[in-house]
Amino acid sequence: MNPSIKKLSDIAQKTSKTIIGLMSGTSLDGLDIALCEISGIGPSTKVELKNFASVPYDSAFKNRLKAITSVPNVSLQEVTLMHTYLGNYHGELILKCLRKWAVAPSEIDCIASHGQTIFHAPKQQHNQPQMPNATLQIGDGDHIAHKTSILTISDFRQKHTAAGGEGAPMAGFIDEMLFTHDTEDRIVLNIGGIANFTYLPAKSKDRPSITTDTGPGNTLIDAAVRQLFSKEFDQDGKIAKHGSVNADALAAFKSDPYFRKPLPKTTGPEFFNLHWVENKLSKAGITNVSNDDFVATLTRLTAETIAESIKSILDDKSHPPLYVSGGGFHNPVLMDWLRKLLPDITISSFENLGFNPDAKEAVVFAVLANEMLAGEGFKMESAQTENISFGKISFPN
Template structure:
C-alpha cells in the first residue's frame, strides 16, 4: 500500500485528531489559523481550540488578491499564479505559527484549508438556467501540503455545489451538530464581509434549521471607509457614530431585489461593492452625501437587513439568544443598532457557548475536515437524501 494512504487510514482511525483550520474571508485582511484538538466525530464531536492567530497579509499581496477577487473579468495568468502562490504563502504562515507556538509539524494530523474565495456565482445570481451553482476558491491544497509536509483537505465548497447547494454558508452543518440546545431556540450570527446566520430550533422542536446569508455585513462599510477615509475599517463604529443615517438613501439601498428574496439565499461582494453603492446613489441623483453620513447609512443597512432576515425565521418573536461572531462583533454601533431592531432577542458573544468568536470560521473548516476523515457526511437539504462530505485530500508528497 502507498505509505501516504496508509497514514491517511491511520489518521481516520484515531479517537482524536489535531487539525489546523484556515480561513481567509472576503475582507482579505489575512489568514486565520486555528489549532484544534477534535475528539470523536459526528454527534460525539468535541472541539478544543488550542491556539489561534490572525496573520495579516502583506499590503502588496493583498492588492494583487483584490485585483482578481469578486470582479467579472480578471487576468487568467494572475489567477493561475496566485492560486499556487497563495497555497505556498499559507503553508509558510502555518509553519511560522507552529514555530511560534513551539509545536512540531509532525504533531499535526491534517490542515483544513478553506482558501480564498475569488468569485461566488449561484444560479440566483448569474441567472443562466443552463449553468450550475458555482463558486471558486484559490490557494492550492497540494502546495499547502507540500510546503508544510502535512496532509491537507481543501476546496470544501465544490461538493456542496456539485450536490445542488450554492456553496455557502458552510457553517450550518457544524452549527447544527454542536450548538443546538435541548430546549431553547438559538441563532448563530456571523458578521463577516457578508452576514449570515443559522437558526437552530431546539432538539425538542419539530421546526427545521435554516441557514442563510442576509446581505452585506462589513463589506460596504469597509469599502466606503477605505475610499473616503483611507482606513481599513470603521474602528469601533466611530465614523458611523459621528454621521447621520439618511432615510431616503437607506430606502433606495434596501430596494435592491436581493433583500426581497425568500430565505435561504446567498450572495457576495460580486454584488455588494463600491460600484453597487455608487449605482444606487446615481439612480437618485445623489452626488453630495457627506462621507460620514454614507458610512452611518451603510451601517444601518447592514443592521436592518440582518434584523429583518432574522425576524423572518423568528415570526413569533420568541425571546431568542443571538450569538455573534465575525469582525462585525467588534463594531459596537452595528451591534447596538441590531439590538435595538430586535427587542425580543438578546445579543450575546459566541464565546459564551463556544470559543473565540474570531476563530469560529477557521474552526468550522477544521471540523468539516474531521468529518471528511471520520464520518459519513451531511445532508445538504436538497432533493437528495444522500449524505455528502466536503473537501479534497492532498498528500504532502
C-alpha cells in the first residue's frame, strides 16, 4: 500500500484531529488561519479553536488578485501563475503561524483550504441554460501540501456544483451541525463580501434549516471606499456615519430583480460590483450623490437587504436571536441599522456561540475536512446519489 494512503487511513480513524482551516474571502483582504481541535463527526462534532490569525495581504498582492477576480476577461497566464503562487504563499503563511504558535507541522493532521474564489457563476447569474452551475477557486492544494508537508483537503465547492448545487453558500452544512439548539431557534449571519445567513430551527421543532445569500455584504462598500477615498474599507463606519442615505439611489439599487428572487439563492461580486451600481444610478438618472452619501447608501443597502431576507422567512411571532460573524460585524453603522430594522430580534456577536467571529468561516472548512476524512457526508436535495462529501485530497509527497 502507498504509505500516504496508509497515513490517510490512520488520520481518518483518529478520535480527535488537529486541523487547520483556511479562508480567503471575496474581500481579498488576507488569509484567515484557524487551528482547530476536532473530535467526533456529524451532530456529535466538537470543535475547539486553539489559535487563530488573520494575515493581511499587502497592496501589491491584493491588486494582482483583484485583476483576475470577478471579471469576465483575464489573462489565462496570470490565472495559471496565481493558482500555483497562491498555494505556495498560503503554505508559507501557515508555516509562519505554526512557528509563532510553537506547533510543529507534524502535529497537524490536515489543512482545509477554501482557496480564493476568482469567479462564481451559478446558472441564475450566467443565464446560459445549457451550461451548469460553476465556480472557480485558485490556490492549488498540492502546492500547499508539498510546501507544508501536511495532508491538504481543498476545492470543496466543486462537489457541491457537481451534485447540482450552486457552489455557495456552504456554511449551512456546518451551522446546522454545530449550532442547532435543542429548544431555541437561531439565525447565524456572516457579513463578508457577500452576506449570508442560516436559519436554524430548534431540534424539537423538526423543521428544515435554510441557508442563503442575501446580496452584498461589504463588497460594494469596500469597492466604493477604495475608489473614492483610497482606503481599503470604511473603518468603524466613519464615512457612512458622516453621510446621509440617498433614498432615490437606494430605491434604484433595491429595484434589482435579485432581491425578489425566492430563497435560497447565491451571488457574488461578479454581479454586485461598481459597474452594477453605476448602471442602476444611470438608469434612474441619479448623478448628484456625494461621496459620503454614496458610502452611506451602500451600507444601508446591505442592512436593508439582510433584514428583509431574514424577515421573509419568519412569521410575526418568531424572533430568534441573531449571531453575527464576518467583517461587517465590525462596522457599527451597519450593525446599528440592522438592530433598528430588526427591533424584535436580539443581535449579538458570534463569539456568544463560542468562536471568534472573524474565525468562523475558516472553522467551517476545517469541519468540512473532518467530515471528508471520517464523516458520512451531507444530504443535498439536488443530488441524485447518496450523501455528498466535499473536498479533494492532496498528499505531501
